[in-house]
Amino acid sequence: MCCVMVFETCLGWMAVVGSSFGLQRVILPHSSKSAILEQISRNSWSLDDNRFPELSGLAEDIRHYLEGEEVVFHYRLDLMAATEFQKRVWCVVKQIPYSQTRSYLWVAGVLGLPGGARAVGQALARNPLPIIVPCHRVINSDGTLGGFSGGVELKRRLLQIESSGAIHSL
Numbered sequence: 001m002c003c004v005m006v007f008e009t010c011l012g013w014m015a016v017v018g019s020s021f022g023l024q025r026v027i028l029p030h031s032s033k034s035a036i037l038e039q040i041s042r043n044s045w046s047l048d049d050n051r052f053p054e055l056s057g058l059a060e061d062i063r064h065y066l067e068g069e070e071v072v073f074h075y076r077l078d079l080m081a082a083t084e085f086q087k088r089v090w091c092v093v094k095q096i097p098y099s100q101t102r103s104y105l106w107v108a109g110v111l112g113l114p115g116g117a118r119a120v121g122q123a124l125a126r127n128p129l130p131i132i133v134p135c136h137r138v139i140n141s142d143g144t145l146g147g148f149s150g151g152v153e154l155k156r157r158l159l160q161i162e163s164s165g166a167i168h169s170l
Contacts, residue, residue: 003017004016004017004045005047005055005058005059006037006040007059007063008033009029009062009066011157012030013030013036014029014036014059015027015036016055016058016062022076023058024078024128025128025129027039027040028131028154029150058073062131068161068164070099070162073132075132077129082126083123085123086126089111089120089124090129092107093134093135093138094133094134096137099163102138102139103117103141104117104118104140104146121146125147130149136154136158136159145159
């Protein structure tokens, strides 16, 4: 059984999805509450933030993070739907320090896959926990941003938040 908590942030409406095994998904900002509720409805998730009380603490941590505070996210993660390779990639990415970036090639190298940058990118594209598993900190070797599930502009904004501690207009 999954439950969802919806909350407002300085970037828009977000949600987190949890199960008794831990956090399953972070839904990135939407412009309206109705837009995020529509996504929740499409996925048949239950709006019940009382079942897993740690979700309320997570919502507050995400708010602080988006306001420019360095936050270390220590939450149980439910990664049962992930492949072993995805879990390995996400584990490496979770270790990238706040306000720093690494390349897809670097992540592949840490995993012992010198030619695996594309596979790393594919694993990150399936990351259900953006911000918690900070895939926005992974960029192309040439310094360009690469992709992001929330779009390149949101990736840029998250990196700006981390580098300056403040939200700048794009």
